[in-house]
Amino acid sequence: MNPLLNKFETPFETAPFHLIKEEHFLPAIKEAIALGKSEIEAIKNNPEAPDFGNTIEALERSGALANKISTIFFNLNSAETNDKIQQLARDISPLLTEYGNDILLDQELFEKIKIVYQSKNTYDLTPEAATLLEKTYKSFVRNGANLNAEEKEKLREIDKRKAELALEFGEHLLKESNSYKMVISDENELEGLPEYIKEAAAMTAREKGEEGNWVITLDYPSYVPFMTYAKNRERREELFRVFSTRGFKNDENDNREIVKEIANLRFQRANLLGYKTHADFVLEERMAESPEKVKTFMTDMLNYAKPVAFKEVEEVTAYADKTEGLSNLQRWDFSYYSEKLKKEKFAIDDEILKPYFKLENVIEGVFKVANKLFGLSFKENKDIPVYHEEVIAYEVKDGSGDHLAVFYADFFPRKGKRAGAWMTSFRGQKKQDGEEQRPHVSIVCNFTKPTETKPSLLTFNEVTTLFHEFGHALHGMLANGTYESLSGTSVYWDFVELPSQVLENWAYEKECLDMFASHYETGEKIPEELIKKIKESSNFLGGYQTVRQISFGLLDMGWHSDDPTAITDVYQFETETIKETELFPVVEGSLSSCAFSHIFQGGYSSGYYSYKWAEVLDADAFDYFKEKGIFDKDTASLFEKHVLSAGGSEHPMLLYKRFRGKEPSIKPLLKRTGLIPLES
Template sequence: MNPLLNKFETPFETAPFHLIKEEHFLPAIKEAIAQGKSEIEAIKNNPEAPDFGNTIEALERSGALANKISTIFFNLNSAETNDEIQKLAREISPLLTEYGNDILLDQELFEKIKIVYQSKNTYDLTPEAATLLDKTYKSFVRNGANLSAEDKEKLREIDKRKAELSLEFGEHLLKETNAYKMVISDENELEGLPDYIKEAAAMTAKEKGEEGKWVFTLDYPSYVPFMTYAKNRARREELFRVFSTRGFKNDENDNREIVKEIANLRFKRANLLGYKTHADFVLEERMAESPEKVTSFLTDMLNYAKPVAFKEVAEVTEYATKTEGLSDLQRWDFSYYSEKLKKERFAINDEILKPYFKLENVIDGVFKVANKLFGLSFKENKEIPVYHKEVTAYEVENKAGEHVAVFYADFFPRKGKRAGAWMTSFRGQKKQEGKEQRPHVSIVCNFTKPTETKPSLLTFNEVTTLFHEFGHALHGMLANGTYESLSGTSVYWDFVELPSQVLENWAYEKECLDMFASHYETGEKIPEELIRKIKESSNFLGGYQTVRQISFGLLDMGWHSGDPTGITDVYQFETETIKETELFPEVEGSLSSCAFAHIFQGGYSSGYYSYKWAEVLDADAFDFFKEKGIFDGETALLFQKHVLSAGGSEHPMVLYKRFRGKEPSIKPLLKRTGLIPSEN
């Protein structure tokens, strides 16, 4: 009686987390793989001539059970993992990799797909169906279908090893994050920290067996406030050095050899498939198209941002010198002094703003935005099983009262959850044989926890993070495609950030903030003056932040747009690659690569630039909303129809131009970040 192999007898057929145990996963995955293989055999053994329905659509439908179970498993491995799940992941990942390769390297299956592809002009296909055919054929070619038997075997070995290394990279990072704690016994060392941070640190200390003290960790809600507010420079340096050397301490969690091996395997794989580099391989299926275009884009942005960034760092240095006589501003000083300067210049900081951003109110706010723009309503449903008591499940309906999606929200850090914030799905959307499967979407964050005396009060950065991830969630929830592999967020990587980043813009607008931002104690609405200051300060350090993002983008391209086989010293390689983006004196031993989970654990290799790329799209798109009114129904409908609901049904530039009426301009972004005067 394995619940993963039975029909889910739950509301909306949601995952029955209350029934699932760790021991269910491996046998369920093996059974699902066996089913998937038999579905492939049925396609191959079909005596009828290959056509779009019996080959391409049949392949699209195959493996549904394996996809369903593995999605649940890997989402848990990110949000609620433990030693047993991590051990299972090391067994399950190679099985799924091999299963995927068995399909993509099946010559008999590929010959059928090739017949359909070569006669595609004889079919009357919708644009979405044409995209599916093109994507299916390319996915086989890009995964070695045209290789010799010997090279196919090499590809299998590479993919298997890559999957193992990626898991190992993430495990090292999580172990190191969980193992570290900075214990403070003397309250004087907490000078400058707001009370809510001290209270949270005391609570962490209690959880970690250090009652009566204060504990700070490498989790963002602990690390970032300490670096921003703690006056104690020595402690800031201590925490910074531990954080910036994650995966680079010459111990059992060191990731240097892993990142080198991953980069080399990706390069070898690309060469095997006939591509010059891994970046050439990846970018063939991106809006940006080539490594040269990405590097040119990042360099152009750097040329605008760098002079502004140097000016900003000089201003912060001058402020630190003037107020405290500090002349050698270091990286561990920048957040602290820039926050003080921001507070002085704009009379605003997180301590002033947090009381207006109680988590429950902000959630209500994004729900109201979704309602005003797209007619969605959210209702908590306690009958829907969840994987942890902190997770809340909602059913989502449209204006007509029809079911749209299930939405899970998981907001606080805990031992089994990786750092950061992300959106994911437990089930995608599709239409098949006259029936529609609606999606089950989740957002996972690591926000400031409630304390014994205060609810969870978000920093403004956390507010925009919630809007960001909710934008991704809307992309998943409003999906309206036929094929799951093209539905929702299944779009080009450099397009996927548009819905998330564009929604952040609403968090800066009075018309939106008035709907939910009220003081958690008095109920008083956020004052207009504070909203004005939020907007005025929004591009504070715009140059610095842009250079920082470009630095990560260039580092990613450094690893993947050349031959990495000659990289022997990871530290030296990184230092050389990002030297044009350096704004501070070098800190010996500080390294990003060994903790760069986006590119070595997540799916962003050769794709980190896409955050900036999508910012160009989002600034241009929001300009369009502002022209008509930020809650204009007609504009929202265009965005829903051509972006959110369209998924990956057509090329993203085609979809964007349908929404906007023209190609995006870089100017709105340059103005928004203060890199060119707004009157230009």
């Protein structure tokens, strides 16, 4: 019996991870695809005239089983993978790509959709239903419905190959990350490292068969603290050079040919569909609308940020020279000396702050914020199956005490879990036939594990990461739409970061920190003086951080807003593309493109600018909260109604203006980042 094909007899019909085995996935996917195909045939064979219900809504509901199973599978491939699952991904991805393309390239089905679309003014559709119709019609056209048979076949080949390459790209990075270890046997080489990092490095050493030594890896919770605190410059340089050449070492994990091929396939696909470039194709369905607008936006930000960034680098360089006689500051020095300068300037660093941010307290903190703003409550439910013993499952209730969602939290690094932090859903939200399906939402992070002597204590950066991912989770949990494809985080890419980034603002406010930030040993609340310093230091390196983000955004646009066939040398191309954002001497051989998962494996191609774009929105939105009170119920209610619950039901600028009463202004972000004076 295959549990993936039966109704889930679990609390809230959550995924029965305790019953699912790897060998269940492929047969279940095949059966689900067959069912999905028969649902499509039923739409096509319906003798009645095509209308919104029997065509558009019927199509929206089709493939539900395939969607349910593949969602579980791909979430596991990110958070709990192994060789078997990776092999399955190589088998399953092309099947799903082909299934999706078969639907989108089905001429008979498209003709029915076209009839409904062309008579859309005769239907009395809700704004959400009108959006679904527009999105459905566009998705067919944008996927080749107007192409001839030969062109359609070409499109299928491109999509199949792209899916294979994206998987290969990610596997290369994971293999390289898993195989690298910097073994340290001399404790003197750990000078400057906080105790918790030493303990974690010793634990990693034990896991990797290096008992008695310390091991630093390329995982962020290992790499970032080492670069920030390790006094040993040679070791910092060694680690930096390995990290900054991921996917670019001329070995079996080299990604250069892969990124070129992905970019070329995207370009060919866009041309085939009548678009000038991949960026033109992508941005047609974004708030930003065109590559020109994106480039103008990024150039404007760069012009404000660059003078400030150069001053910041000069200040850190002068500090390194003054304290240690180091005048030729390199990239592998910057985190170390900027952290020391930050500590001196603000008498604050992660080591002072971390005792106040025990992971359990921070989780409690985000739950309290969700409760004060939106009335939500969270309760751990051990009856809900989880895919790894470290994952915690919660039942979430709304202000009336009714079931709202299931929330999974997966916080620690382990083998087979990709680096970074993300939010995902195991099940979306929808309303159908008088019933509502509530969502199952998950956040996955890689925080430092507790050790025998210390609980998991978060850096302030990790605190904001948790708030960020929880903001995405709220977008998923508070979803209140009719159609799953428009609910929750199914919004334009340059809008999707608003809920996550706006929530980060609460982590800087005394009123919020007082609710959860207390010393893990003494219970003492975080002192007001420290909160003041957190706020003061939040602008530290604001120019530098902005230039760094713009650098990634320009690199993304470089790959996707021109003809990439001219790119022969990836290194030369990248150096040229981001030269206006260089703040340091160029490190020969260091390259971002080959490890740029966001654009070559994730969904951010031609969309990396959206992080900054969403910052404009979030700074403007939080300005409104500050004006009214950060826990003001009316403002929270407006934000919930028009942003969090509305999903992609209407154009995001419309939704934002309903919440805010006006279009967003860039000024609050420039002030918050210290790029213009507060009083301007």
